[in-house]
Amino acid sequence: MEKVEKIWFDGEFISWDDAQVHVLTHTLHYGLGVFEGIRCYRCDSGRTAVFRLREHVERLFNSAKVVDLKIPYSLGEIEDAILETIKVNGLEEGYIRPLVFIGDGAMGLYGYENPVHTVIAVWPWGAYLGEEGLEKGIRVKISSYTRHHVNTAMTKAKVCGYYVNSILAKKEAKDHGYDEALLLDTEGYVAEGSGENIFIVRHGELKTPPLTSILEGITRDTVIRIARHLQIPVREERFTRDELYMADEAFLTGTAAEITPIREVDGKVIGEGRRGEVTALIQREFFDIVKGRKPLFEEWLTYVGEVRCETGSG
Ligand code: PPE
Numbered sequence: 001m002e003k004v005e006k007i008w009f010d011g012e013f014i015s016w017d018d019a020q021v022h023v024l025t026h027t028l029h030y031g032l033g034v035f036e037g038i039r040c041y042r043c044d045s046g047r048t049a050v051f052r053l054r055e056h057v058e059r060l061f062n063s064a065k066v067v068d069l070k071i072p073y074s075l076g077e078i079e080d081a082i083l084e085t086i087k088v089n090g091l092e093e094g095y096i097r098p099l100v101f102i103g104d105g106a107m108g109l110y111g112y113e114n115p116v117h118t119v120i121a122v123w124p125w126g127a128y129l130g131e132e133g134l135e136k137g138i139r140v141k142i143s144s145y146t147r148h149h150v151n152t153a154m155t156k157a158k159v160c161g162y163y164v165n166s167i168l169a170k171k172e173a174k175d176h177g178y179d180e181a182l183l184l185d186t187e188g189y190v191a192e193g194s195g196e197n198i199f200i201v202r203h204g205e206l207k208t209p210p211l212t213s214i215l216e217g218i219t220r221d222t223v224i225r226i227a228r229h230l231q232i233p234v235r236e237e238r239f240t241r242d243e244l245y246m247a248d249e250a251f252l253t254g255t256a257a258e259i260t261p262i263r264e265v266d267g268k269v270i271g272e273g274r275r276g277e278v279t280a281l282i283q284r285e286f287f288d289i290v291k292g293r294k295p296l297f298e299e300w301l302t303y304v305g306e307v308r309c310e311t312g313s314g
Helices: 026-030 053-066 075-088 131-136 160-175 218-229 241-246 277-290 295-300
Strands: 006-009 012-015 033-035 038-042 048-051 094-102 116-123 138-146 180-184 190-193 197-202 205-208 234-236 249-254 258-265 301-303
Touching (some): 006 075, 026 094, 033 053, 033 160, 053 075, 053 094, 053 218, 131 258, 138 160, 160 180, 190 197, 190 241, 197 218, 197 241, 218 249, 218 258, 218 277, 241 258, 249 277, 258 277
Parallel strands (some): 205 234
Antiparallel strands (some): 006 012, 006 116, 033 094, 038 048, 094 116, 197 205, 197 249, 249 258
């Protein structure tokens, strides 16, 4: 990965190489920590804008709430720190990774008296599933791993440890020559990708799994709003893998993955085996929005380096 100069670590900027932790860091052993993934884009005006900053930082605080981590900063402070981190590094376009974790101190499962650390790293990050994937679509495999049961993991929280499930699914898919894994829920319905939500297009309608055992994706919400704006019907409804096989189009959504068309699932060609029309339409609208070309969705953009009249408090 491409390094930048500084990382925000507990309120201070330190150099990338100095951003280290002790080997007895609690989160490293047991996985209880929360994080976010946010993107910023260089707009046509030349300015850099963070996409849906408020919603991402709110989700970070909600994730922390779900697992009882106390973030020692307010929501507004984290937002400002994110903007500052982008600015000091001169990042024009890329990815932002806030992480809240439990430091070293006591070992054993009850780490709640250990210090809680907060870091914000940024780096340039291109297309998550490849530039070609964005254009031509990717090949996906239904995973042999099941997405967490709602009472095993509270999947609306973006918790570090949950990602072991995603990593194994992703590795399995890659080992079998696919680009990405798709996980079913404990009842066998389509849930989500290893790090993306999923949509299908059938009979001119969009369908996406309801928010039960999946992450409340911010890109998912963006797509739903874009579809409504374009007057494409959207249903949040469970569907099965055979319905996915029969779909006219399918695509994945995520901050990292953006909007990535699916051209094949388990060796079966989806639709015409390339980016479908509805997918292309939504993808185009999405990139226009994040790059500041759509005044109607301007409220989703927070520009870096501008004085903000409103900073929320946590
Ligand atoms: N489901 C999961 C499990 C998930 O991790 C993500 C984001 C999503 C859905 C989509 O959510 P949103 O980004 O709000 O639209 N995955 C992040 C981590 C990727 C990584 O490799 O790290 C991301 O896209 O930033």
